[in-house]
Amino acid sequence: MITAPNAADAAASSPEPGGLGAAPAPAVALSPLSPPSSRYRISDAVYEQLSEAIRNLQLPPGTPISEPGIASWLQVSRSPVREAFTRLVDLGLISVVPQVGSQIAPISLREVEEAVFIRTALETSAFQRAIQDSAPDTTVIQRLVDANRRAAEDNDIEAFFDTDEQLHQNVFVLAGMPRLWHVVRGTKMQLDRLRRLNLSLAVLNPELVEEHQQIVDALRDRDEEAGLHVIRTHATRILDVMEMHRTAHP
Amino acid sequence: MITAPNAADAAASSPEPGGLGAAPAPAVALSPLSPPSSRYRISDAVYEQLSEAIRNLQLPPGTPISEPGIASWLQVSRSPVREAFTRLVDLGLISVVPQVGSQIAPISLREVEEAVFIRTALETSAFQRAIQDSAPDTTVIQRLVDANRRAAEDNDIEAFFDTDEQLHQNVFVLAGMPRLWHVVRGTKMQLDRLRRLNLSLAVLNPELVEEHQQIVDALRDRDEEAGLHVIRTHATRILDVMEMHRTAHP
DNA sequence: ATATATCCACTTGTATACTAGTGCGCAAGC
């Protein structure tokens, strides 16, 4: 379906072709732009495919990949594949050496530590802001914890990951910064791979669900000390898993 | 009347001198390969040129740009320009509407608030970690504060920005997470543009230097409460500037 | 048989060609 973008306000009445912004002392100042812009783009689809495949370890760390290979596999040209590669490289999910080849980025201890640090810092700050003025509405997040608990009991890994993600996202929603989640999600990819690796050989840890409940309780009671402590514990739990794997695997 | 600054020459004839250290492929420690990867890439040069031009408001928010325009301006093909565009879009510095056009992203209140939140969260956490075990070595950062003070006294805006950047970066160094700075730097672009806008019509604020000194003092004395308070004040100061501009300009 | 040099298949980086879609100018009709 072709969306009919309305008049995206006068771009410019520039008689000269290719208005290079070298001499525009008068600020053009067109404020609103890109309302829908939901045109289908192959590069987005490729990005989704690849990032999801990397995330769920369908493409394990270290797997060699090539632009023509992915292109022929997805029946597209190199251009959208290359664009997706660029974005994934910026996220640290793909490692590319110019004239040699590319591979799914290995799970780096340093990267994981950074991701844990970022996530802990942002989530604790979000928690503080969420309980800052008044007690937040915990009905939605409580439902997510319940769903998460059921998924753990049913050993439904996919549902567990899904609810867990929504749960942590909801913390940022309660903090009044819903869009911030997208920033976190980028750095969280590294951790997701590690957790997949963990759950592929272990079983869902009931302590995780319990900690989720404690976070919600702390939100409801506006208990800053307890909340921060649980969040820090919850986040650093990954590092133990990392160490466990590091001793077992290269 | 196309003003073609040294950009074209720099990109076309001679390789960029020095600072490509912005986002080098990290010493990735991938097992079998990873030798040099220091091959000169045009797309990196284009990215540097554009991001710096956006940062220092040489390309003001709202300026319409196009891939062919930049390509002809820098005397390169669309491919590297498009790759740079992709990265800048991910950073929120360029806004592109598929079949319509692109422009330098306007400074969004929402984006600025997010950037402030992220920066505050990461910097406070870094501060806590820096003073966690023992008093950090503040000789380097103290020197940076002094240099920053001198730059402010001399009204040397460029030097002020440079030392200010190194100063905040050093907080992450003291926290033992030097690479984390690159993550912060991406989100900090939005704030940098705002600060440039501010300093273009105001003068360097001596309070900023004083706050820098207070942060270093708190680091030396391991005074968590004072440090966190100063960092929060220091970061949210931008929001006042934002509000000031928002009432003055659209 | 071993060592060495050459070749080639493969990679990514860059340039160019083509496609689809959009807004504005301009001309034709009222």
Added chain:
DNA sequence: GCTTGCGCACTAGTATACAAGTGGATATAT
């Protein structure tokens, strides 16, 4: 005069072609 419709110039998205470089396999010489 004003309105309406068509076309053109411009955009970004995609596909393809070319260039530069690397590492391994193969063939040759010792």
